[in-house]
Amino acid sequence: xxxxxxxxxxxxxxxxxxxxxxxxxxxxxxxxxxxxxxxxxxxxxxxxxxxxxxxxxxxxxxxxxxxxxxxxxxxxxxxxxxxxxxxxxxxxxxxxxxxxxxxxxxxxxxxxxxxxxxxxxxxxxxxxxxx
Amino acid sequence: xxxxxxxxxxxxxxxxxxxxxxxxxxxxxxxxxxxxxxxxxxxxxxxxxxxxxxxxxxxxxxxxxxxxxxxxxxxxxxxxxxxxxxxxxxxxxxxxxxxxxxxxxxxxxxxxxxxxxxxxxxxxxxxxxxxxxxxxxxx
Numbered sequence: 001x002x003x004x005x006x007x008x009x010x011x012x013x014x015x016x017x018x019x020x021x022x023x024x025x026x027x028x029x030x031x032x033x034x035x036x037x038x039x040x041x042x043x044x045x046x047x048x049x050x051x052x053x054x055x056x057x058x059x060x061x062x063x064x065x066x067x068x069x070x071x072x073x074x075x076x077x078x079x080x081x082x083x084x085x086x087x088x089x090x091x092x093x094x095x096x097x098x099x100x101x102x103x104x105x106x107x108x109x110x111x112x113x114x115x116x117x118x119x120x121x122x123x124x125x126x127x128x129x130x131x
Numbered sequence: 132x133x134x135x136x137x138x139x140x141x142x143x144x145x146x147x148x149x150x151x152x153x154x155x156x157x158x159x160x161x162x163x164x165x166x167x168x169x170x171x172x173x174x175x176x177x178x179x180x181x182x183x184x185x186x187x188x189x190x191x192x193x194x195x196x197x198x199x200x201x202x203x204x205x206x207x208x209x210x211x212x213x214x215x216x217x218x219x220x221x222x223x224x225x226x227x228x229x230x231x232x233x234x235x236x237x238x239x240x241x242x243x244x245x246x247x248x249x250x251x252x253x254x255x256x257x258x259x260x261x262x263x264x265x266x267x268x269x270x
Contacts, residue, residue, distance in 0.1 A: 034220070048255070048259035049258075051200060052263050055193045058193050062191055074188075085173070085174060088170045089174065091170070092170060123181060127189065
């Protein structure tokens with residue numbers, strides 16, 4: 001019996017071959033922020049379970065979130081959450097068939113970044129002033 | 132009903148499978164649809180979640196935190212948010228796994244682990260919210 005030749009299957013070129021564009025960058029960031037939120041929600045679960053466990057567990061968790069590292073995590077988490085939310089809205093707009101033109105795509109991608117940074121700063125400023 | 136197949140004797144499919152029309156994957160558009168539906172519900176719930184967390188950050192004592200979480204409106208919003216978010220993240224991570232994990236056994240293990248993680252997070256959050264808030268009337 002003749003040996004079946006296994007020809008190398010053609011692969012699509014990977015990320016590093018393309019010139020970076022706004023839409024591509026924001027698409028990649030959308031996925032990365034989604035994965036980060038996936039892990040980060042465990043922090044909220046830990047906080048809630050500590051609250052349900054009693055004052056001593058709660059104080060330990062609260063101390064961590066009140067530390068500089070905790071604040072840094074919460075600030076980063078705010079931006080990641082806002083970016084993923086705006087990116088998601090962008091995807092919903094596309095799902096309805098709008099915003100497919102080149103200029104619209106790039107503007108929406110830029111807005112995702114600018115809007116998420118603005119929202120993050122606004123949330124922290126308002127939180128510090130109002131509460 | 133006309134049967135338009137070229138030769139009905141060739142097909143190995145049962146009439147039920149043909150009517151369902153789901154193919155080899157065994158499921159249709161549910162994954163995509165639930166991902167979009169939870170994306171829509173996430174938006175208002177996350178906005179409310181951010182406001183609740185900001186209020187919590189401003190009142191760091193144990194009693195104040197219990198008071199906020201046990202408020203019915205806060206508890207209901209958080210429960211809805213947990214259900215919506217854990218489903219959304221489960222579906223999203225499954226897409227990521229299916230994109231990058233090519234080994235079939237590893238892929239199945241990863242998808243199972245993903246489902247377990249989402250359920251554990253959901254149950255932990257829901258249990259904690261209910262334990263803190265059930266039966267607690269603010270006077």
